[in-house]
Amino acid sequence: MTTDTTDTAARWRRLPLRQIACLVPVVAVAVWAVLSWRIVEEGVLRLLTADRSWLGAAVVATALTWVAAAFARQGAVVERLPPFRLLATQFAASSANNLLPSAVGAGAVNLRFMVVCGLPPGRSSAALAxxxxAEAIGRVTLLLALLAAFPHALRLGRLVPEGAMTSLITGGAVVTGGTVCALAFVRPLRRVARNHLRIALSEARSVHTRPARVLALWGGSLAFPALQATGLVAVGRSLDLAIPVMHVAVAYLAAGIVAAAVPTPGGVGSLDAALVVALMTVGTSAAVATAAVLAYRLITVWLPLLPGALVLGALVRRKVL
Known part of the structure; x- marks a missing residue:
């Protein structure tokens, strides 16, 4: 018995961990798809009656978000990253981001990619931050610009449930206060934070001395949410959504910011609910808003999910990650 147990353990140790790791995303996608099959099925049924040319435009806009993300990632570092591997990493990161909450998946994939490309972990973390x-600033800037141009496009009070804003402010104050206290009284933590801040400021200064990097960073960070909003606009047009185009874009940007307060994988649940409410505030019915959101999420989340997981596994197997 002891010999059999020893042999089994030895066989497990001989298994290539990298090959096992590349199967994890595919298994996770399969499990998630089974658990959420009703969402996928409803979205497919809605898409069957939609205008295919506009759906094609939504697919193109979604694909371009990975290009925008690649430009922004390149703009965050001084060194030149391999362009094709960088683009493939963004596609794979989008799949990982839909499996882990609050951009953790995409961040982990890109952090690993930069480390493999030769950047020290400290600088890689600074570039990620x-x-x-830049992406957060770009998203808020676009929303404020659209609200200034179309002040009646969205009634934000209806997008946030009553009392939610107070809870968010209170929670933010508690987190901020706790962080300040921890930095004030825990010396090792303060030393680590100071070192990371020094590296981050140095990296930001270096990047902003190069016009090409500045253009890539801020251009990509602005283009990314703009393309996401364009995808929702195209889906709305495919379903004959009777809402002005810019109002739909405002609804998407506002819903994305609100949903960020609830860190779910890929924004599933939080972003879906916020998008439905936001579309209703700009003048559509609940049924049509739900159909548009289901179709949009099918194009941006479900269709790329399995291919992205396969690309992620291939990148792991080829030691790109």
């Missing part, structure tokens, strides 16, 4: 900051 810079990209996330």
């Amino acid at each position: 810079l990209h996330l900051l």
Whole structure:
């Protein structure tokens, strides 16, 4: 018995961990698809009656988001990253992001990619933080610009449930206060935070001395949410959504910011609910808004999910990640 157990353990140790790891995303996608099959089925039925030319435009806009993300990632570092592997990594990262909450999956994939490309972990983390900051600023900037141009496009009070804003502010204050106290009284943590901040500021200064990197970082960070909103606009047009185009874009940007407060994988649940409410506030019925959101999520989440997982496994197997 002892010999059999020893042999089994030895065989498991000999298994290539990288090959096992490349199967994990595919298995996770399969499990998630089975558990959420009704959502996929409803979205497919809605798409069967939609205008295919507009759906094609939504697919193109979704594909271009990976290009925009690749430009933004390149703009966050001084060194030149391999362009084709960088683009493939963004596609794979989008699949990982739909399996883990609050951009954790995409961040982990891109962090690993930069480390494999030769960047030190500290600088890779700083580049990741810079990209996330630029993307957040780009999203808020677009929303504010559209609201300034179309002030009646969205009644934000209806997008946020009553009392939710107070809870968000209170929660933010508690988190901020806890972070400040931890940095003030825990010396090792303060030292680590200071070192990371120094590296991040140095990286940001270096990037912003190069016009090409500035254009890639901020252009990609603005294009990314704009293309996402364009995808929803195209889906709305395919379903004959009787809402002005810019109002739909405002609804998407506002819903995305609100949904970010609830860190679910790929925004599933939180973004879906916020999008339905946002579309209703700009003048559509609940049934049509639900159909549009289901079709949009099918194109942006479900269709690329399995191919993205396969690409992720291939990148792991080829030691790109």
